[in-house]
Amino acid sequence: MCGIVGLFAKTDDVQARLGAHLASMLLEMNDRGPDSAGVAFYRDPAPAGASKLTLHHPDVAYDWAALAAEAAAEFGGEPSVHRRENHAVVVVGTAADEAEAWVGMTHPEVRLMSAGSVIEIYKEVGLPRVFAERFGVAELDGSHALGHTRMATESRVTTDGSHPFSTGLDLCLVHNGSLSNHNRVRKDLRREGITFRTENDSEVAAGYLMWRMREGATLDQALEGCLADLDGFYTFAVGTADGFAVLRDPIACKPAVLAETDEWVAMASEYRAIATLPGAEEARIWEPEPATVYSWERDRVAA
Amino acid sequence: MSATAGTVERVDLAATPLRELNQRLHDQATAAERIGHWQILNPSGAHALACGLDAPIEVEIMGHAGYYCAGMNKLAAVTVHGNAGVGLAENIMSGVVRVTGNASQAAAATGRGGLVIVEGDASARCGISLKGADVVVRGSAGHMSAFMAQTGRMVVLGDAGDALGDSIYEARLYVRGSVKSLGADCVEKELEDEHRSEIAELLAAAGVEGVDPGEFRRYGSARKLYTFHVDNAGSY
Numbered sequence: 001m002c003g004i005v006g007l008f009a010k011t012d013d014v015q016a017r018l019g020a021h022l023a024s025m026l027l028e029m030n031d032r033g034p035d036s037a038g039v040a041f042y043r044d045p046a047p048a049g050a051s052k053l054t055l056h057h058p059d060v061a062y063d064w065a066a067l068a069a070e071a072a073a074e075f076g077g078e079p080s081v082h083r084r085e086n087h088a089v090v091v092v093g094t095a096a097d098e099a100e101a102w103v104g105m106t107h108p109e110v111r112l113m114s115a116g117s118v119i120e121i122y123k124e125v126g127l128p129r130v131f132a133e134r135f136g137v138a139e140l141d142g143s144h145a146l147g148h149t150r151m152a153t154e155s156r157v158t159t160d161g162s163h164p165f166s167t168g169l170d171l172c173l174v175h176n177g178s179l180s181n182h183n184r185v186r187k188d189l190r191r192e193g194i195t196f197r198t199e200n201d202s203e204v205a206a207g208y209l210m211w212r213m214r215e216g217a218t219l220d221q222a223l224e225g226c227l228a229d230l231d232g233f234y235t236f237a238v239g240t241a242d243g244f245a246v247l248r249d250p251i252a253c254k255p256a257v258l259a260e261t262d263e264w265v266a267m268a269s270e271y272r273a274i275a276t277l278p279g280a281e282e283a284r285i286w287e288p289e290p291a292t293v294y295s296w297e298r299d300r301v302a303a
Numbered sequence: 304m305s306a307t308a309g310t311v312e313r314v315d316l317a318a319t320p321l322r323e324l325n326q327r328l329h330d331q332a333t334a335a336e337r338i339g340h341w342q343i344l345n346p347s348g349a350h351a352l353a354c355g356l357d358a359p360i361e362v363e364i365m366g367h368a369g370y371y372c373a374g375m376n377k378l379a380a381v382t383v384h385g386n387a388g389v390g391l392a393e394n395i396m397s398g399v400v401r402v403t404g405n406a407s408q409a410a411a412a413t414g415r416g417g418l419v420i421v422e423g424d425a426s427a428r429c430g431i432s433l434k435g436a437d438v439v440v441r442g443s444a445g446h447m448s449a450f451m452a453q454t455g456r457m458v459v460l461g462d463a464g465d466a467l468g469d470s471i472y473e474a475r476l477y478v479r480g481s482v483k484s485l486g487a488d489c490v491e492k493e494l495e496d497e498h499r500s501e502i503a504e505l506l507a508a509a510g511v512e513g514v515d516p517g518e519f520r521r522y523g524s525a526r527k528l529y530t531f532h533v534d535n536a537g538s539y
Contacts, residue, residue: 251427251446251447252408252426252427252445252446255388255389255407255408257407270348270369270370270388271348271367271369271386271388272347272348272349272350272369273348274348275347275348275367276347281366281367281385285367285386285404285405286405287405287407287408287426290427290446
């Protein structure tokens with residue numbers, strides 16, 4: 001099964017309450033994915049010249065302040081860290097890829113969840129209801145966010161196997177479905193230098209997008225490539241710095257509903273997640289067509 | 304048994320558990336004093352709304368419904384004032400299920416009797432494995448509609464998606480708009496008088512006016528798949 005939710009704010013009010021709205025949506029998808037849950041929020045941009053990383057360490061008492069101090073000593077600026085349960089967002093005074101490489105070298109004990117200037121990813125095993133409470137999802141604001149509830153099929157229930165998966169700077173992927181050729185594709189992608197942490201099929205989809213975009217594809221082109229190269233069932237939602245995109249497999253095996261009002265654009269596995277949003281009853285509601293890329297960007301929506 | 308005339312029983316799902324509602328609706332099958340008209344408020348996309356009804360009652364769902372709404376319906380007239388999720392009126396036996404908006408995948412799947420009306424669009428696999436029910440879609444129907452449809456009739460006023468009527472048996476399909484592609488063993492057939500009157504009858508039953516039955520094209524089985532070969536009879 002699995003559940004997907006996504007919300008894109010068109011007004012300041014929805015932006016301020018984005019976390020509360022997304023948490024309500026996620027709770028409706030609790031039973032579709034009781035194994036683990038995760039969210040990606042696009043919020044609180046890092047200052048120019050700096051970037052932010054979301055990091056994970058299983059120990060909630062991990063010394064994030066020390067890590068942030070080291071980062072400040074290395075790249076300048078004031079140490080900046082916000083802990084959220086066993087995750088922390090660290091602002092680093094350099095470009096995201098350099099910051100990411102630095103953490104990988106100096107702190108192999110922490111896991112990188114996301115890197116970029118606006119993205120924050122939080123994910124953990126356990127009931128989505130418990131996750132949302134534990135991580136205070138409802139308190140978060142932001143321009144847009146994606147969420148996922150997982151019912152594991154293809155690989156173990158772990159933090160690394162939870163969604164969203166980072167697919168590059170400020171990018172992430174959530175997936176409902178299962179891929180059948182992921183072992184083959186993973187082998188091919190490893191040869192291209194893409195690294196994987198799990199045996200998870202969705203991580204392969206994320207790695208595939210990362211590889212295609214590294215090779216110069218736009219997000220839409222990379223998603224269209226999925227139609228040719230990934231075999232299986234999927235509804236994908238991809239978060240970007242400016243918006244999000246949705247793609248269903250050519251048979252549309254897995255559900256997806258899109259809805260739009262003057263205040264927001266939402267996507268979810270089921271309408272009941274959207275029903276929690278203000279004005280949902282009057283929203284324009286439709287099902288995305290199979291094998292068709294849908295995308296929203298801030299500028300395009302505002303226009 | 305008698306129906307109480309004129310009163311409308313309103314059930315608010317924001318306050319009443321879904322199971323309690325469905326139980327009350329099921330109880331109408333044997334009730335001495337039947338409540339003839341129901342309105343369900345705040346459905347909020349809940350699943351399995353008004354499933355398994357078995358009484359000639361009218362049920363109005365005042366908003367969007369989730370999966371398997373009005374499944375296995377017998378005798379009842381169920382109207383969704385909004386959209387319906389996956390599996391609307393699955394295995395309908397008799398009665399009428401109407402959706403004023405769109406229906407998601409597999410509407411009227413395996414339906415054996417009765418009438419399913421989608422006033423908006425129906426998504427993929429509408430009428431899959433149809434076994435005798437009638438389906439009228441005012442908008443368009445998605446891909447793989449009427450897949451393996453055995454008997455029953457489907458009228459689509461808009462377009463049909465890819466692979467219409469794949470592996471179809473004896474169901475009759477009528478489409479007014481374009482058909483993106485026909486599925487295996489599904490072919491266009493001549494529209495004759497008996498078909499025009501059949502379309503007129505179904506449109507009237509669905510409350511569709513001002514549409515000429517002559518505008519439709521008829522599709523059905525070429526009866527060429529291996530299942531139609533007597534040499535393969537021993538395989539079943």
